[in-house]
Amino acid sequence: MCATTEQELRQYPLFRNCSDSFFTDMANDAHVLKTSKGQVLFLHDDPAERFYYISSGWVKLFRETLDGAQAVVDVFTRENIIGEGALFEDNIYPYTAEVVESGSLISLSLSILNRELQSNNQFTNDMLGFMARNKRQKDKEIEHISLQNAPQRIGCFILGFLNKTEGEATIHLPYDKTLVASRLGMQPETFSRALGKLKVSTGINVKGATIEVSDIETLVSFSCVACSAEFPCKELCSKC
Amino acid sequence: MCATTEQELRQYPLFRNCSDSFFTDMANDAHVLKTSKGQVLFLHDDPAERFYYISSGWVKLFRETLDGAQAVVDVFTRENIIGEGALFEDNIYPYTAEVVESGSLISLSLSILNRELQSNNQFTNDMLGFMARNKRQKDKEIEHISLQNAPQRIGCFILGFLNKTEGEATIHLPYDKTLVASRLGMQPETFSRALGKLKVSTGINVKGATIEVSDIETLVSFSCVACSAEFPCKELCSKC
DNA sequence: CTTTTACCTTGACCAAAATCAAATTTCGAC
DNA sequence: GTCGAAATTTGATTTTGGTCAAGGTAAAAG
Numbered sequence: 001m002c003a004t005t006e007q008e009l010r011q012y013p014l015f016r017n018c019s020d021s022f023f024t025d026m027a028n029d030a031h032v033l034k035t036s037k038g039q040v041l042f043l044h045d046d047p048a049e050r051f052y053y054i055s056s057g058w059v060k061l062f063r064e065t066l067d068g069a070q071a072v073v074d075v076f077t078r079e080n081i082i083g084e085g086a087l088f089e090d091n092i093y094p095y096t097a098e099v100v101e102s103g104s105l106i107s108l109s110l111s112i113l114n115r116e117l118q119s120n121n122q123f124t125n126d127m128l129g130f131m132a133r134n135k136r137q138k139d140k141e142i143e144h145i146s147l148q149n150a151p152q153r154i155g156c157f158i159l160g161f162l163n164k165t166e167g168e169a170t171i172h173l174p175y176d177k178t179l180v181a182s183r184l185g186m187q188p189e190t191f192s193r194a195l196g197k198l199k200v201s202t203g204i205n206v207k208g209a210t211i212e213v214s215d216i217e218t219l220v221s222f223s224c225v226a227c228s229a230e231f232p233c234k235e236l237c238s239k240c
Numbered sequence: 241m242c243a244t245t246e247q248e249l250r251q252y253p254l255f256r257n258c259s260d261s262f263f264t265d266m267a268n269d270a271h272v273l274k275t276s277k278g279q280v281l282f283l284h285d286d287p288a289e290r291f292y293y294i295s296s297g298w299v300k301l302f303r304e305t306l307d308g309a310q311a312v313v314d315v316f317t318r319e320n321i322i323g324e325g326a327l328f329e330d331n332i333y334p335y336t337a338e339v340v341e342s343g344s345l346i347s348l349s350l351s352i353l354n355r356e357l358q359s360n361n362q363f364t365n366d367m368l369g370f371m372a373r374n375k376r377q378k379d380k381e382i383e384h385i386s387l388q389n390a391p392q393r394i395g396c397f398i399l400g401f402l403n404k405t406e407g408e409a410t411i412h413l414p415y416d417k418t419l420v421a422s423r424l425g426m427q428p429e430t431f432s433r434a435l436g437k438l439k440v441s442t443g444i445n446v447k448g449a450t451i452e453v454s455d456i457e458t459l460v461s462f463s464c465v466a467c468s469a470e471f472p473c474k475e476l477c478s479k480c
Numbered sequence: 481c482t483t484t485t486a487c488c489t490t491g492a493c494c495a496a497a498a499t500c501a502a503a504t505t506t507c508g509a510c
Numbered sequence: 511g512t513c514g515a516a517a518t519t520t521g522a523t524t525t526t527g528g529t530c531a532a533g534g535t536a537a538a539a540g
Contacts, residue, residue: 065466066464088368124361125358128328128364131368131372132328133328136325136329136334141382145386149526150526177487178488187528189527189529189530190528192488193527208488225305226309227306228304418517426497429498431518433519
């Protein structure tokens with residue numbers, strides 16, 4: 001039993017309407033994991049009993065094909081859960097999860113989550129909305145892959161990390177450029193070159209993992225012409 | 241009020257756990273639409289009050305970008321609902337819906353659907369599972385776009401229409417090749433040429449919209465090497 | 481402080497798909 | 511059945527991104 005863990009879970013927006021017994025039982029059963037880069041949390045097609053709340057660090061979800069290629073499904077950080085999808089896939093994890101930046105997770109019981117879904121309709125509704133927005137986000141990504149070119153996709157990715165909509169801003173890429181590349185569905189070499197083009201076209205400044213955007217609106221007009229949403233496009237999955 | 245409509249709704253798997261009053265009220269309020277090719281059902285960003293159950297015909301969902309390109313999100317046929325997503329987007333339709341093959345729809349009340357979601361936890365759970373599998377299907381599509389080439393994607397598309405897993409089979413493409421192409425995220429010219437390559441590689445036979453697969457397993461081994469799922473991969477969204 | 485290793489970039493080349501243009505076929509309306 | 515619009519195919523060419531190979535750079539280990 002851990003009061004801190006319970007506090008942390010109570011602050012997670014998706015759980016805002018969960019019952020007290022949910023929090024108590026979850027916290028009782030929970031354990032905190034300190035993770036290190038490279039660690040595999042679960043494997044695609046493995047039977048699932050736990051899901052994970054990310055307190056810090058980054059985790060990638062991916063699948064592998066017969067001929068060895070890897071498809072990165074998503075990359076998650078703090079205030080997100082992963083592995084809950086197994087509930088809807090006969091308790092089999094649909095992806096492999098691997099830590100890409102060390103941090104801290106809370107391992108949680110899928111069966112307690114399921115119990116709450118069976119008994120708390122308000123929570124089930126919240127989860128449904130969460131899932132629906134998740135799906136919309138995927139639609140947007142499919143659109144981006146087919147309608148935006150590589151530099152535009154990178155611009156869009158950068159815009160997603162900004163906390164304002166005009167003027168200048170500086171961000172740090174949260175994880176390896178190689179991983180950003182596969183998250184965006186391109187090769188590292190293509191990413192590197194496309195970032196160079198983006199620099200020329202929009203006047204951004206790149207120093208290692210630091211990116212200075214001197215004028216957000218220039219970046220917007222470069223990337224968002226090839227998108228069906230209007231900037232600032234709300235992030236559809238992380239918040240709920 | 242229409243007894244036939246009520247029967248049709250009661251047979252839809254997603255509604256299997258809905259209340260009697262849900263069916264009665266829905267059927268009372270429902271109206272049947274005969275649709276013709278080209279008809280627009282609703283527009284992206286329009287306020288939403290109705291969703292649609294497809295009795296027959298085909299409907300495409302799409303969005304348009306600032307620079308005029310069109311992204312086909314999905315193409316649906318009988319025993320599917322469309323427009324329900326607006327419930328999770330502040331009652332705004334997230335896509336435009338256009339009939340691509342004439343048929344028949346049932347126009348249904350979003351607010352009655354919402355009422356059932358608020359009051360019937362079993363149904364909300366079914367809907368959550370439905371949405372979760374939907375999302376998984378989108379992940380699979382993203383993977384396909386980045387890991388499969390054009391002929392492989394077409395092969396995978398064809399496999400999705402077969403009702404067996406080995407031997408030979410014949411299918412009819414359900415809608416224009418042009419639309420299949422955009423559904424798969426490629427240009428019509430690319431589709432045409434890629435279908436030609438698929439013919440050479442797997443021995444399928446193409447006559448207009450009719451495709452004869454002489455050996456399903458050949459098609460599987462051609463397409464599914466570049467996929468993380470194993471054939472026969474269950475369809476993740478249509479059934480529930 | 482040096483070495484190692486993993487990450488990133490660059491160059492040369494290649495392959496896939498997009499684009500542009502022009503037939504050709506198909507299908508529905510008359 | 512004929513006409514005309516729309517869909518489909520084919521050819522030529524360009525563009526984009528992928529692949530292979532070689533350097534360079536920076537963070538971490540010793």
